[in-house]
Amino acid sequence: MKHFAALIQQLELSNKTNDKIAALVDYFSSANEKDKPYVIAMFTGKKPKRPVSTALIKEWAIAESNIPSWLFTESYHNVGDLSETIALVLPPAKTEIDKPLQEWMSDLAAISSQNEEQKKEYILSTWNGLNTSERFIFNKLISGNFRIGVSNKMLVNAIAKQSGIESSKIMHAIMGKWDPSKITYQQLIDGAHVNTDNSWPYPFCLAYALDTEPENIGKPSQWQAEWKWDGIRGQIIKRNGELFIWSRGEELVTDQFPELHFLKNELPDGTVLDGEILSIKNGQVQSFSTLQQRLNRKTITKDQLINAPIGFYVYDILEYKTEDIRLKKLQERRKILEKVIADLITTDIVKISPVIPFETWENLGALRLTARQINSEGIMLKNINSTFHSGRKRGDWWKWKINPYTIDAVMIYAQKGSGRRANFYTDYTFAVSDGEKLITIAKAYSGLTDKEIKEVNAFVNKNAIEKFGPVRTVKPELVFEIAFEGIAESKRHKAGLALRFPRIARWRKDKKVSEINTLDDLKQLISSVSLAPEEK
């Protein structure tokens, strides 16, 4: 485990992708052969059954450290991670245990079936034999939650570099079904358990942001306009009876979206579709925050299926009857696509992304302003003669997004962050003015640089008025520009409205608290948004 602990430390110390990949390559070149599949399983979130509950582990740690539980909670607030808090509060180890990772994993699998007393004995004696960093890893092994900033893509790139095997094949192989106790590293990355010949995706064709007036790109008749949907760009592949869904992040996400699995029976073999994974309810595209409930989940509950049903809006077709048709013109591909979608038996879930008819740019510009009403981010413009490029190419595809809304608000509460941001006040609550009072309208925690966060942190430390657990009320003095994507009435919020995707756009050091926006400004915004386009 010392080797693995060293890897974790290296991965944590750097925030440069290249350094992390180098550390992973180094590890996979020299680690214990049997450990490697476990490491891949861990980093890709393949959790073994949890042998002991968090509550018990915590209880035992508190008892072993001989501290009151409130003090453990305070410690946790300062550390930001439960496994780490436990590792730190326990008294120093009195023995030394050194076992390879895979032995720990099989130990943990074995104690699953034991009684509580036996589990406790095993865990306490282990804690007593490991140093702080090893204990931390051991606790993570128990919980199975090993998030340390290694994305699937990064892991795959590192293994590809180490092995010389193509990365899309490795991605498919590790996303498949396998058991780290029964497969060797080589078998795993060779994809012995899956057929990687069927799954390979095409590179996505990407658009540039339109940085000029649309009049400058030519006549409207040369352009196909579509709504720009705010979901996850995806590629759906059906080959030799198998179905694969890739996300734009080049990750296989097939299992996450069971609603789309009917395509396995309904799409002809040798078909590849490009589109957007969205949450669609009663024919309406839902907001990104609804979709988010469905992302990166290993298991999906019935509630999630009901609250955030998945649909797919198809933009393009890249392979038809096993033939790569990316070099055909967009208007030709569109015709083929219309036919393929029309042939589906199940309707409503997978739909063709509609083309927006328009006569003049002015006409389209007006429509663009209504995008938010249908949870769209703006408009996509595609040249009707364009091919499906690999990656980004200027000139053929443009995204014409609507600007985010912005308001100026004052910070009134601050809370310490977790993870990397533990111990710094990084989560802020903002208010606008309502007569003489301030009223809370949003919470945001992104958009500031580390340097700015330190500055705000110092301000909070000096200007905290009251404490409510981890939250500090601060003197209303710092003004921030808050950007957001939408606004809606909300009974659950004191202000009577809720902002969608609020984030800090910038710190307005030039503004005083007397210059912030008012609640009335926001209410006006709601009424202007809900107007139908004709009434504008």
Add this chain to the structure above:
Amino acid sequence: MSLINFTNKGIYCKQGNFYIDPWQPVDYAVTTHGHADHVKWGNKHYLCHELTKPILRQRYGLEENVQTLPYHQTININGVKLSLHPAGHVIGSSQIRLEYKGEVCVVSGDYKLEYDGISTAFEPVKCHTFVSESTFGLPIYHWEPQYQIFEQIKNWLSANNAKQKTSILIAYSLGKAQRLIKNLAGSYPIYVHQSVAKLNEGFVKAGINLPETITITPLIKKEELQKGLIIIPPALADGKWVKSLIQPATAICSGWMMVRAGRRWRSADAGFTLSDHADWPSLLEAIKATQAEKVFVTHGYTAIFSKYLNEIGITAEEVNTKYGSEENDDDNQIKQNEIS
């Protein structure tokens, strides 16, 4: 009547009419140690340990109005008996013991229990009232013995050396720097920033035995620095100069490196948990050893630590002070472009 009062100028002894580590100018200031959050410029009179004087001289240009004492020697100020006792925090750091009509109070400033090889080792002093810091007053802070930490640092240095990397240790110029120099001398030439060099010069004149170091100047070749070990204060850690070195590898030496979030927050290549403050078990040990009836908890996790002390039967009270920002204050004296 209590021997000390917490006022808006600092800790005040009414009977003796003097302040301890005041943060506003006063007539008579008793100084626990030389860190910037404990010494302010502008007092009429300073009383400190004889090894703190070189620091006041170098940093504040103070000379005539500084009165010094060795450890354990008692003087009488307006009827209050005052003596200094080693706090083990940095060179010259002292706990201030006050006695008046049989009542004893100890103000400890900053302290650590482990002997660091260069600062006079901490001594517990029995008292009725004890004023304690709580910088690391959470049970997550347990220091490893320093020989283990130095072992880790030495391993890191030789790994860097093998990869032709330039090793840069980031440490406060007062305290941590001297501790590193003393414990790491021998294998590599040690290059120090001038803020460290100036302090060292004062210490050597005052009779402290410090290994030899080389002051960094723009004339020293990068290839020379690459083979040595560089010690710079935190203000320079992210600066251009560090980036201009050959394959620079930086490491922060601080108690905050105990927690992953602390390590990741700072953009260093390594972090070593080496602190000049007491860890959780040491704070408790030190406080119990004083047998104090009342403990005032100053800078750090004051609320949490005093709550815990009360729970285990030690009467404690949280006090708001301006201490605990030595990092920022000491840093502000150093400008980014001082080298090069």
